[in-house]
Amino acid sequence: MKEVSYMDIHNEGITAFESDMFVHLHDSKLLIRYDSNLIAFKRMPNVQEFSKTEKYLHDYHLERNQKHLKFTFPPNEKIEKEVLAKLIREGYDIGFTELYTINPLNFPKVKKQPEIEVVPVSDSELEDFLALSYQQDSIYGSEFAARKRENNKLHFENSKFWQVLAYYGGIPAGGLEIIIQDQTVEIDGLFVLSEFQRKKVAAHLQQLVMESFPDKTVILVADGEDTPKEMYKKQNYQYAGFRYEAVKVLPNN
Structure with missing residues:
Protein backbone atom coordinates (compact mmCIF):
# COMPACT_ATOMS: atom_id res chain seq x y z
CA MET A 1 0.00 0.00 0.00
CA LYS A 2 1.08 3.56 -0.75
CA GLU A 3 2.81 5.65 1.91
CA VAL A 4 0.61 8.73 2.22
CA SER A 5 1.31 12.38 3.04
CA TYR A 6 -0.59 15.65 2.84
CA MET A 7 0.66 15.91 -0.74
CA ASP A 8 -1.93 13.24 -1.61
CA ILE A 9 -4.90 15.27 -0.38
CA HIS A 10 -7.17 16.68 -3.08
CA ASN A 11 -7.82 20.41 -3.26
CA GLU A 12 -10.36 22.08 -5.52
CA GLY A 13 -8.22 25.20 -5.90
CA ILE A 14 -5.84 25.71 -8.79
CA THR A 15 -2.37 27.16 -8.41
CA ALA A 16 -2.58 30.92 -8.82
CA PHE A 17 1.07 31.47 -7.85
CA GLU A 18 3.92 29.37 -6.51
CA SER A 19 7.27 30.33 -5.00
CA ASP A 20 9.96 28.42 -3.17
CA MET A 21 8.10 29.19 0.08
CA PHE A 22 4.41 28.71 -0.68
CA VAL A 23 1.66 27.68 -3.08
CA HIS A 24 -1.31 30.00 -3.52
CA LEU A 25 -4.48 28.04 -4.31
CA HIS A 26 -7.56 29.76 -5.72
CA ASP A 27 -11.02 28.44 -6.59
CA SER A 28 -12.91 30.87 -8.79
CA LYS A 29 -16.06 28.68 -8.67
CA LEU A 30 -16.38 28.85 -4.88
CA LEU A 31 -14.64 31.96 -3.60
CA ILE A 32 -16.08 31.65 -0.09
CA ARG A 33 -14.73 28.15 0.59
CA TYR A 34 -11.73 28.54 2.87
CA ASP A 35 -10.28 25.10 2.08
CA SER A 36 -9.68 25.86 -1.61
CA ASN A 37 -8.73 29.54 -1.36
CA LEU A 38 -5.58 29.69 0.72
CA ILE A 39 -1.82 29.79 0.92
CA ALA A 40 -0.02 26.55 1.75
CA PHE A 41 3.49 27.13 3.07
CA LYS A 42 6.08 24.70 1.72
CA ARG A 43 8.55 25.70 4.42
CA MET A 44 8.00 27.38 7.76
CA PRO A 45 8.09 31.19 7.37
CA ASN A 46 9.65 33.58 9.82
CA VAL A 47 7.53 36.51 10.97
CA GLN A 48 8.81 38.87 8.25
CA GLU A 49 8.12 36.31 5.52
CA PHE A 50 4.68 35.59 6.91
CA SER A 51 3.77 39.30 7.07
CA LYS A 52 4.79 39.80 3.43
CA THR A 53 2.80 36.74 2.33
CA GLU A 54 -0.18 37.80 4.41
CA LYS A 55 -0.28 41.20 2.66
CA TYR A 56 -0.11 39.49 -0.72
CA LEU A 57 -3.09 37.25 0.05
CA HIS A 58 -5.00 40.07 1.74
CA ASP A 59 -4.72 42.29 -1.35
CA TYR A 60 -5.53 39.40 -3.70
CA HIS A 61 -8.67 38.46 -1.80
CA LEU A 62 -9.92 42.02 -1.36
CA GLU A 63 -9.67 42.55 -5.13
CA ARG A 64 -12.04 39.59 -5.54
CA ASN A 65 -14.32 40.48 -2.61
CA GLN A 66 -13.15 37.46 -0.62
CA LYS A 67 -13.56 38.01 3.10
CA HIS A 68 -11.09 35.58 4.60
CA LEU A 69 -7.43 34.67 4.91
CA LYS A 70 -6.32 31.08 5.35
CA PHE A 71 -2.82 29.63 5.69
CA THR A 72 -1.63 26.08 6.16
CA PHE A 73 1.84 25.34 7.48
CA PRO A 74 4.29 22.54 6.60
CA PRO A 75 3.13 19.13 7.86
CA ASN A 76 4.47 17.81 11.16
CA GLU A 77 6.02 21.16 12.15
CA LYS A 78 5.00 23.57 14.89
CA ILE A 79 4.43 27.21 13.95
CA GLU A 80 7.44 29.43 14.62
CA LYS A 81 6.97 31.29 17.94
CA GLU A 82 7.01 34.85 16.57
CA VAL A 83 4.57 33.89 13.82
CA LEU A 84 2.30 32.21 16.36
CA ALA A 85 2.36 35.32 18.56
CA LYS A 86 1.40 37.47 15.56
CA LEU A 87 -1.46 35.14 14.63
CA ILE A 88 -2.85 35.24 18.17
CA ARG A 89 -2.43 39.01 18.42
CA GLU A 90 -4.26 39.58 15.14
CA GLY A 91 -7.23 37.36 15.93
CA TYR A 92 -6.59 34.31 13.76
CA ASP A 93 -8.37 31.06 14.56
CA ILE A 94 -5.53 28.54 14.89
CA GLY A 95 -6.14 24.81 14.63
CA PHE A 96 -4.73 21.64 13.18
CA THR A 97 -5.82 18.65 11.15
CA GLU A 98 -4.67 15.05 11.29
CA LEU A 99 -4.14 12.69 8.37
CA TYR A 100 -5.32 9.08 8.63
CA THR A 101 -4.92 6.08 6.31
Missing part, protein backbone atom coordinates in the same frame (compact mmCIF):
# COMPACT_ATOMS: atom_id res chain seq x y z
CA ILE A 102 -6.20 2.53 6.21
CA ASN A 103 -5.80 -0.60 4.18
CA PRO A 104 -9.43 -1.48 3.33
CA LEU A 105 -8.81 -5.07 4.40
CA ASN A 106 -8.19 -3.81 7.95
CA PHE A 107 -11.53 -2.03 8.29
CA PRO A 108 -13.70 -3.84 10.87
CA LYS A 109 -16.58 -5.65 9.26
CA VAL A 110 -19.91 -4.02 10.01
CA LYS A 111 -22.93 -6.20 10.61
CA LYS A 112 -25.46 -5.26 7.97
CA GLN A 113 -28.57 -3.63 9.35
CA PRO A 114 -31.69 -4.01 7.22
CA GLU A 115 -32.89 -0.48 7.93
CA ILE A 116 -29.67 1.01 6.48
CA GLU A 117 -29.19 1.12 2.71
CA VAL A 118 -26.00 2.60 1.26
CA VAL A 119 -25.75 3.29 -2.47
CA PRO A 120 -23.47 5.09 -4.92
CA VAL A 121 -25.38 8.14 -6.13
CA SER A 122 -26.97 7.69 -9.56
CA ASP A 123 -29.49 9.85 -11.42
CA SER A 124 -32.30 8.50 -9.25
CA GLU A 125 -30.56 9.44 -5.95
CA LEU A 126 -28.92 12.69 -7.07
CA GLU A 127 -31.66 15.03 -5.88
CA ASP A 128 -31.73 13.31 -2.47
CA PHE A 129 -27.95 13.72 -2.19
CA LEU A 130 -28.04 17.37 -3.25
CA ALA A 131 -30.86 18.22 -0.85
CA LEU A 132 -29.20 16.43 2.06
CA SER A 133 -25.83 18.06 1.35
CA TYR A 134 -27.51 21.48 1.09
CA GLN A 135 -29.08 20.93 4.50
CA GLN A 136 -25.68 20.02 5.97
CA ASP A 137 -23.82 22.86 4.22
CA SER A 138 -26.38 25.45 5.35
CA ILE A 139 -24.59 25.71 8.70
CA TYR A 140 -22.01 27.77 6.75
CA GLY A 141 -24.68 30.02 5.24
CA SER A 142 -27.19 29.83 2.41
CA GLU A 143 -24.81 31.34 -0.16
CA PHE A 144 -22.16 28.72 0.55
CA ALA A 145 -24.72 25.91 0.47
CA ALA A 146 -26.12 27.08 -2.88
CA ARG A 147 -22.68 27.32 -4.48
CA LYS A 148 -21.67 23.97 -3.01
CA ARG A 149 -24.80 22.43 -4.52
CA GLU A 150 -23.66 23.52 -7.99
CA ASN A 151 -20.19 22.16 -7.26
CA ASN A 152 -21.70 18.82 -6.23
CA LYS A 153 -23.52 18.66 -9.56
CA LEU A 154 -20.22 19.11 -11.38
CA HIS A 155 -18.62 16.37 -9.29
CA PHE A 156 -21.49 14.02 -10.13
CA GLU A 157 -20.54 14.33 -13.81
CA ASN A 158 -16.81 13.77 -13.10
CA SER A 159 -15.58 10.17 -12.95
CA LYS A 160 -12.81 11.21 -10.54
CA PHE A 161 -15.47 11.77 -7.88
CA TRP A 162 -17.94 9.30 -6.41
CA GLN A 163 -20.82 10.31 -4.18
CA VAL A 164 -22.39 7.89 -1.70
CA LEU A 165 -25.72 8.21 0.10
CA ALA A 166 -27.11 6.36 3.12
CA TYR A 167 -30.81 5.86 3.82
CA TYR A 168 -32.14 4.92 7.23
CA GLY A 169 -35.62 3.44 7.03
CA GLY A 170 -35.90 4.96 3.56
CA ILE A 171 -34.99 8.46 4.74
CA PRO A 172 -31.74 10.14 3.53
CA ALA A 173 -29.52 10.09 6.62
CA GLY A 174 -25.91 10.72 5.61
CA GLY A 175 -23.39 10.76 2.84
CA LEU A 176 -19.86 11.22 1.71
CA GLU A 177 -17.81 11.94 -1.38
CA ILE A 178 -14.65 10.18 -2.44
CA ILE A 179 -11.85 11.32 -4.71
CA ILE A 180 -10.32 8.51 -6.73
CA GLN A 181 -6.59 8.63 -7.48
CA ASP A 182 -4.24 6.03 -8.96
CA GLN A 183 -3.26 4.52 -5.61
CA THR A 184 -5.56 6.21 -3.10
CA VAL A 185 -9.19 6.90 -2.40
CA GLU A 186 -9.86 9.96 -0.26
CA ILE A 187 -12.99 10.13 1.88
CA ASP A 188 -14.25 13.71 1.99
CA GLY A 189 -17.24 15.33 3.61
CA LEU A 190 -18.48 12.34 5.60
CA PHE A 191 -21.59 13.40 7.52
CA VAL A 192 -24.62 11.89 9.23
CA LEU A 193 -27.62 13.95 10.29
CA SER A 194 -27.82 14.32 14.07
CA GLU A 195 -31.01 12.27 14.43
CA PHE A 196 -29.31 9.28 12.78
CA GLN A 197 -25.99 9.39 14.59
CA ARG A 198 -24.86 6.47 16.77
CA LYS A 199 -26.79 4.10 14.54
CA LYS A 200 -23.80 2.77 12.54
CA VAL A 201 -24.67 4.88 9.47
CA ALA A 202 -21.13 6.29 9.16
CA ALA A 203 -19.64 2.79 9.44
CA HIS A 204 -21.93 1.49 6.69
CA LEU A 205 -20.94 4.41 4.43
CA GLN A 206 -17.26 3.69 4.96
CA GLN A 207 -17.69 -0.05 4.49
CA LEU A 208 -19.05 0.50 0.99
CA VAL A 209 -15.89 2.45 0.16
CA MET A 210 -13.67 -0.31 1.56
CA GLU A 211 -15.50 -3.02 -0.35
CA SER A 212 -15.44 -1.05 -3.60
CA PHE A 213 -11.71 -0.19 -3.52
CA PRO A 214 -9.92 -3.05 -1.74
CA ASP A 215 -6.63 -2.47 -3.60
CA LYS A 216 -6.24 1.24 -2.83
CA THR A 217 -5.15 3.05 0.31
CA VAL A 218 -8.07 4.92 1.85
CA ILE A 219 -7.20 8.32 3.30
CA LEU A 220 -9.00 11.10 5.12
CA VAL A 221 -8.27 14.32 6.99
CA ALA A 222 -9.84 14.84 10.42
CA ASP A 223 -10.11 17.98 12.51
CA GLY A 224 -7.47 17.52 15.18
CA GLU A 225 -9.80 18.79 17.91
CA ASP A 226 -12.99 16.95 16.94
CA THR A 227 -14.22 13.63 18.33
CA PRO A 228 -14.74 11.75 15.00
CA LYS A 229 -11.01 11.06 14.85
CA GLU A 230 -11.45 8.78 17.87
CA MET A 231 -13.92 6.76 15.81
CA TYR A 232 -11.36 6.44 13.03
CA LYS A 233 -8.76 5.11 15.44
CA LYS A 234 -11.19 2.47 16.67
CA GLN A 235 -11.82 1.50 13.05
CA ASN A 236 -8.08 0.76 12.54
CA TYR A 237 -7.16 3.92 10.67
CA GLN A 238 -3.48 4.77 11.13
CA TYR A 239 -2.28 8.24 12.09
CA ALA A 240 -0.03 9.70 9.35
CA GLY A 241 0.75 13.23 10.49
CA PHE A 242 -0.62 16.65 11.42
CA ARG A 243 -0.73 20.11 9.90
CA TYR A 244 -1.40 23.48 11.54
CA GLU A 245 -3.61 26.07 9.89
CA ALA A 246 -4.78 29.61 10.62
CA VAL A 247 -7.93 31.42 9.44
CA LYS A 248 -9.17 34.97 9.86
CA VAL A 249 -12.39 36.54 8.65
CA LEU A 250 -11.80 40.02 7.28
CA PRO A 251 -13.98 42.89 8.54
CA ASN A 252 -16.51 44.44 6.18
CA ASN A 253 -15.38 47.83 4.97
Whole structure:
Protein backbone atom coordinates (compact mmCIF):
# COMPACT_ATOMS: atom_id res chain seq x y z
CA MET A 1 0.00 0.00 0.00
CA LYS A 2 1.08 3.56 -0.75
CA GLU A 3 2.81 5.65 1.91
CA VAL A 4 0.61 8.73 2.22
CA SER A 5 1.31 12.38 3.04
CA TYR A 6 -0.59 15.65 2.84
CA MET A 7 0.66 15.91 -0.74
CA ASP A 8 -1.93 13.24 -1.61
CA ILE A 9 -4.90 15.27 -0.38
CA HIS A 10 -7.17 16.68 -3.08
CA ASN A 11 -7.82 20.41 -3.26
CA GLU A 12 -10.36 22.08 -5.52
CA GLY A 13 -8.22 25.20 -5.90
CA ILE A 14 -5.84 25.71 -8.79
CA THR A 15 -2.37 27.16 -8.41
CA ALA A 16 -2.58 30.92 -8.82
CA PHE A 17 1.07 31.47 -7.85
CA GLU A 18 3.92 29.37 -6.51
CA SER A 19 7.27 30.33 -5.00
CA ASP A 20 9.96 28.42 -3.17
CA MET A 21 8.10 29.19 0.08
CA PHE A 22 4.41 28.71 -0.68
CA VAL A 23 1.66 27.68 -3.08
CA HIS A 24 -1.31 30.00 -3.52
CA LEU A 25 -4.48 28.04 -4.31
CA HIS A 26 -7.56 29.76 -5.72
CA ASP A 27 -11.02 28.44 -6.59
CA SER A 28 -12.91 30.87 -8.79
CA LYS A 29 -16.06 28.68 -8.67
CA LEU A 30 -16.38 28.85 -4.88
CA LEU A 31 -14.64 31.96 -3.60
CA ILE A 32 -16.08 31.65 -0.09
CA ARG A 33 -14.73 28.15 0.59
CA TYR A 34 -11.73 28.54 2.87
CA ASP A 35 -10.28 25.10 2.08
CA SER A 36 -9.68 25.86 -1.61
CA ASN A 37 -8.73 29.54 -1.36
CA LEU A 38 -5.58 29.69 0.72
CA ILE A 39 -1.82 29.79 0.92
CA ALA A 40 -0.02 26.55 1.75
CA PHE A 41 3.49 27.13 3.07
CA LYS A 42 6.08 24.70 1.72
CA ARG A 43 8.55 25.70 4.42
CA MET A 44 8.00 27.38 7.76
CA PRO A 45 8.09 31.19 7.37
CA ASN A 46 9.65 33.58 9.82
CA VAL A 47 7.53 36.51 10.97
CA GLN A 48 8.81 38.87 8.25
CA GLU A 49 8.12 36.31 5.52
CA PHE A 50 4.68 35.59 6.91
CA SER A 51 3.77 39.30 7.07
CA LYS A 52 4.79 39.80 3.43
CA THR A 53 2.80 36.74 2.33
CA GLU A 54 -0.18 37.80 4.41
CA LYS A 55 -0.28 41.20 2.66
CA TYR A 56 -0.11 39.49 -0.72
CA LEU A 57 -3.09 37.25 0.05
CA HIS A 58 -5.00 40.07 1.74
CA ASP A 59 -4.72 42.29 -1.35
CA TYR A 60 -5.53 39.40 -3.70
CA HIS A 61 -8.67 38.46 -1.80
CA LEU A 62 -9.92 42.02 -1.36
CA GLU A 63 -9.67 42.55 -5.13
CA ARG A 64 -12.04 39.59 -5.54
CA ASN A 65 -14.32 40.48 -2.61
CA GLN A 66 -13.15 37.46 -0.62
CA LYS A 67 -13.56 38.01 3.10
CA HIS A 68 -11.09 35.58 4.60
CA LEU A 69 -7.43 34.67 4.91
CA LYS A 70 -6.32 31.08 5.35
CA PHE A 71 -2.82 29.63 5.69
CA THR A 72 -1.63 26.08 6.16
CA PHE A 73 1.84 25.34 7.48
CA PRO A 74 4.29 22.54 6.60
CA PRO A 75 3.13 19.13 7.86
CA ASN A 76 4.47 17.81 11.16
CA GLU A 77 6.02 21.16 12.15
CA LYS A 78 5.00 23.57 14.89
CA ILE A 79 4.43 27.21 13.95
CA GLU A 80 7.44 29.43 14.62
CA LYS A 81 6.97 31.29 17.94
CA GLU A 82 7.01 34.85 16.57
CA VAL A 83 4.57 33.89 13.82
CA LEU A 84 2.30 32.21 16.36
CA ALA A 85 2.36 35.32 18.56
CA LYS A 86 1.40 37.47 15.56
CA LEU A 87 -1.46 35.14 14.63
CA ILE A 88 -2.85 35.24 18.17
CA ARG A 89 -2.43 39.01 18.42
CA GLU A 90 -4.26 39.58 15.14
CA GLY A 91 -7.23 37.36 15.93
CA TYR A 92 -6.59 34.31 13.76
CA ASP A 93 -8.37 31.06 14.56
CA ILE A 94 -5.53 28.54 14.89
CA GLY A 95 -6.14 24.81 14.63
CA PHE A 96 -4.73 21.64 13.18
CA THR A 97 -5.82 18.65 11.15
CA GLU A 98 -4.67 15.05 11.29
CA LEU A 99 -4.14 12.69 8.37
CA TYR A 100 -5.32 9.08 8.63
CA THR A 101 -4.92 6.08 6.31
CA ILE A 102 -6.20 2.53 6.21
CA ASN A 103 -5.80 -0.60 4.18
CA PRO A 104 -9.43 -1.48 3.33
CA LEU A 105 -8.81 -5.07 4.40
CA ASN A 106 -8.19 -3.81 7.95
CA PHE A 107 -11.53 -2.03 8.29
CA PRO A 108 -13.70 -3.84 10.87
CA LYS A 109 -16.58 -5.65 9.26
CA VAL A 110 -19.91 -4.02 10.01
CA LYS A 111 -22.93 -6.20 10.61
CA LYS A 112 -25.46 -5.26 7.97
CA GLN A 113 -28.57 -3.63 9.35
CA PRO A 114 -31.69 -4.01 7.22
CA GLU A 115 -32.89 -0.48 7.93
CA ILE A 116 -29.67 1.01 6.48
CA GLU A 117 -29.19 1.12 2.71
CA VAL A 118 -26.00 2.60 1.26
CA VAL A 119 -25.75 3.29 -2.47
CA PRO A 120 -23.47 5.09 -4.92
CA VAL A 121 -25.38 8.14 -6.13
CA SER A 122 -26.97 7.69 -9.56
CA ASP A 123 -29.49 9.85 -11.42
CA SER A 124 -32.30 8.50 -9.25
CA GLU A 125 -30.56 9.44 -5.95
CA LEU A 126 -28.92 12.69 -7.07
CA GLU A 127 -31.66 15.03 -5.88
CA ASP A 128 -31.73 13.31 -2.47
CA PHE A 129 -27.95 13.72 -2.19
CA LEU A 130 -28.04 17.37 -3.25
CA ALA A 131 -30.86 18.22 -0.85
CA LEU A 132 -29.20 16.43 2.06
CA SER A 133 -25.83 18.06 1.35
CA TYR A 134 -27.51 21.48 1.09
CA GLN A 135 -29.08 20.93 4.50
CA GLN A 136 -25.68 20.02 5.97
CA ASP A 137 -23.82 22.86 4.22
CA SER A 138 -26.38 25.45 5.35
CA ILE A 139 -24.59 25.71 8.70
CA TYR A 140 -22.01 27.77 6.75
CA GLY A 141 -24.68 30.02 5.24
CA SER A 142 -27.19 29.83 2.41
CA GLU A 143 -24.81 31.34 -0.16
CA PHE A 144 -22.16 28.72 0.55
CA ALA A 145 -24.72 25.91 0.47
CA ALA A 146 -26.12 27.08 -2.88
CA ARG A 147 -22.68 27.32 -4.48
CA LYS A 148 -21.67 23.97 -3.01
CA ARG A 149 -24.80 22.43 -4.52
CA GLU A 150 -23.66 23.52 -7.99
CA ASN A 151 -20.19 22.16 -7.26
CA ASN A 152 -21.70 18.82 -6.23
CA LYS A 153 -23.52 18.66 -9.56
CA LEU A 154 -20.22 19.11 -11.38
CA HIS A 155 -18.62 16.37 -9.29
CA PHE A 156 -21.49 14.02 -10.13
CA GLU A 157 -20.54 14.33 -13.81
CA ASN A 158 -16.81 13.77 -13.10
CA SER A 159 -15.58 10.17 -12.95
CA LYS A 160 -12.81 11.21 -10.54
CA PHE A 161 -15.47 11.77 -7.88
CA TRP A 162 -17.94 9.30 -6.41
CA GLN A 163 -20.82 10.31 -4.18
CA VAL A 164 -22.39 7.89 -1.70
CA LEU A 165 -25.72 8.21 0.10
CA ALA A 166 -27.11 6.36 3.12
CA TYR A 167 -30.81 5.86 3.82
CA TYR A 168 -32.14 4.92 7.23
CA GLY A 169 -35.62 3.44 7.03
CA GLY A 170 -35.90 4.96 3.56
CA ILE A 171 -34.99 8.46 4.74
CA PRO A 172 -31.74 10.14 3.53
CA ALA A 173 -29.52 10.09 6.62
CA GLY A 174 -25.91 10.72 5.61
CA GLY A 175 -23.39 10.76 2.84
CA LEU A 176 -19.86 11.22 1.71
CA GLU A 177 -17.81 11.94 -1.38
CA ILE A 178 -14.65 10.18 -2.44
CA ILE A 179 -11.85 11.32 -4.71
CA ILE A 180 -10.32 8.51 -6.73
CA GLN A 181 -6.59 8.63 -7.48
CA ASP A 182 -4.24 6.03 -8.96
CA GLN A 183 -3.26 4.52 -5.61
CA THR A 184 -5.56 6.21 -3.10
CA VAL A 185 -9.19 6.90 -2.40
CA GLU A 186 -9.86 9.96 -0.26
CA ILE A 187 -12.99 10.13 1.88
CA ASP A 188 -14.25 13.71 1.99
CA GLY A 189 -17.24 15.33 3.61
CA LEU A 190 -18.48 12.34 5.60
CA PHE A 191 -21.59 13.40 7.52
CA VAL A 192 -24.62 11.89 9.23
CA LEU A 193 -27.62 13.95 10.29
CA SER A 194 -27.82 14.32 14.07
CA GLU A 195 -31.01 12.27 14.43
CA PHE A 196 -29.31 9.28 12.78
CA GLN A 197 -25.99 9.39 14.59
CA ARG A 198 -24.86 6.47 16.77
CA LYS A 199 -26.79 4.10 14.54
CA LYS A 200 -23.80 2.77 12.54
CA VAL A 201 -24.67 4.88 9.47
CA ALA A 202 -21.13 6.29 9.16
CA ALA A 203 -19.64 2.79 9.44
CA HIS A 204 -21.93 1.49 6.69
CA LEU A 205 -20.94 4.41 4.43
CA GLN A 206 -17.26 3.69 4.96
CA GLN A 207 -17.69 -0.05 4.49
CA LEU A 208 -19.05 0.50 0.99
CA VAL A 209 -15.89 2.45 0.16
CA MET A 210 -13.67 -0.31 1.56
CA GLU A 211 -15.50 -3.02 -0.35
CA SER A 212 -15.44 -1.05 -3.60
CA PHE A 213 -11.71 -0.19 -3.52
CA PRO A 214 -9.92 -3.05 -1.74
CA ASP A 215 -6.63 -2.47 -3.60
CA LYS A 216 -6.24 1.24 -2.83
CA THR A 217 -5.15 3.05 0.31
CA VAL A 218 -8.07 4.92 1.85
CA ILE A 219 -7.20 8.32 3.30
CA LEU A 220 -9.00 11.10 5.12
CA VAL A 221 -8.27 14.32 6.99
CA ALA A 222 -9.84 14.84 10.42
CA ASP A 223 -10.11 17.98 12.51
CA GLY A 224 -7.47 17.52 15.18
CA GLU A 225 -9.80 18.79 17.91
CA ASP A 226 -12.99 16.95 16.94
CA THR A 227 -14.22 13.63 18.33
CA PRO A 228 -14.74 11.75 15.00
CA LYS A 229 -11.01 11.06 14.85
CA GLU A 230 -11.45 8.78 17.87
CA MET A 231 -13.92 6.76 15.81
CA TYR A 232 -11.36 6.44 13.03
CA LYS A 233 -8.76 5.11 15.44
CA LYS A 234 -11.19 2.47 16.67
CA GLN A 235 -11.82 1.50 13.05
CA ASN A 236 -8.08 0.76 12.54
CA TYR A 237 -7.16 3.92 10.67
CA GLN A 238 -3.48 4.77 11.13
CA TYR A 239 -2.28 8.24 12.09
CA ALA A 240 -0.03 9.70 9.35
CA GLY A 241 0.75 13.23 10.49
CA PHE A 242 -0.62 16.65 11.42
CA ARG A 243 -0.73 20.11 9.90
CA TYR A 244 -1.40 23.48 11.54
CA GLU A 245 -3.61 26.07 9.89
CA ALA A 246 -4.78 29.61 10.62
CA VAL A 247 -7.93 31.42 9.44
CA LYS A 248 -9.17 34.97 9.86
CA VAL A 249 -12.39 36.54 8.65
CA LEU A 250 -11.80 40.02 7.28
CA PRO A 251 -13.98 42.89 8.54
CA ASN A 252 -16.51 44.44 6.18
CA ASN A 253 -15.38 47.83 4.97
